Amino acid sequence: MSPLHRIVVVGDVITDVLAVLSGPLAAGSDTAAEIRFSGGGQAANTAAWLAAQGVPVTLAAAVGDDAEGRDRTAELRSVGVDCAIESIEDAVTGTVIVLANDGERTMVSQRGANLRLTAEHVERALAAVPDAGHLHLSGYTLLDAGSREAGLRALTAARARGLTTSVDAASAAPLRRVGAMAFLAWVRDVDLLLVNSDEATVLAGGLEPAAQARALSATARRVVVKRGAAGAVWADRTGRLSSAPARRVAVVDVTGAGDAFAAGLLTAWLAGADPDAALARAGDLGAVAVSTLGARPAP
Secondary structure (H helix, E strand, C coil): CCCCCCEEEEEECEEEEEEEEEECCCCCCCCCCCEEEEEEEEHHHHHHHHCCCCCCEEEEEEEEHHHHHHHHHHHHCCCCCCEEEEEECCCCEEEEEEEEEEEEEEEEECCHHHHCCHHHHHHHHCCCCCCCCEEEEEEEHHHHHHHHHHHHHHHHHHHHHHCCCEEECHHHHHHHHHHHHHHHHHCCCCCCEEEEEHHHHHHHHCCCHHHHHHHHHCCEEEEEEEHHHHCCCEEECCCCEEEEEECCCCCCCCCCHHHHHHHHHHHHCCCCCCCCHHHHHHHHHHHHHHHHCCCCCCC
């Protein structure tokens, strides 16, 4: 495999308030949980997992001018992420409350400074890394109206510089709000689109996973449908279809598993791996993620 150029990740930085529930949520009453505060955000998590594999990575993002923003930036730098993170004076760092139980999670989000990411900041971040070879965009950047221009500019500027591009579709509920037609227009001709099963259904309808991946390959050059415990499917415009089972591990917390999967997939694919090997590497990292508490790799 060839050595990797720098990957620029564009998107969100979040403080995760993770509550691993002892059982089903008791509405209107108390539910015991193990609670922890940690760094999160789809883009930041993916960058951290890339850095953990020794990949040179730069994160372009925005945080508030607050203690949480400084903590989140310091955490990322400490694990090897080069941070092109803008501190927004009159904004707060985004926060997500994650309720995790029985292999599922529900998120309650305050996007905060992530809504203030600008196209100009993304342009400056890209201009500062002449060694970049790939841009990975968190779909949240497109799904939030406030940061949409930054996400679109990131894709346009990356292509103009000859970088390959990838997008993670992010989340089914905001995808439904913006509509499949709009989102697919924004990501047309990206080199790689990642979607989970719910996102694939929003974008391609209730087909079986391989058919969803094939349908979406009319928009993106390559598509991976992440199916959790059922594995993953790859389809591309050459007509190639690959699938891989998920590794069987004890699930502790699924938070960040998709971001770890994305990091593993990108690392292998950009180094020249074929789809089967790339999916295997992605599944390995996803299995590590669900086996540990929190969205980031263990120190």
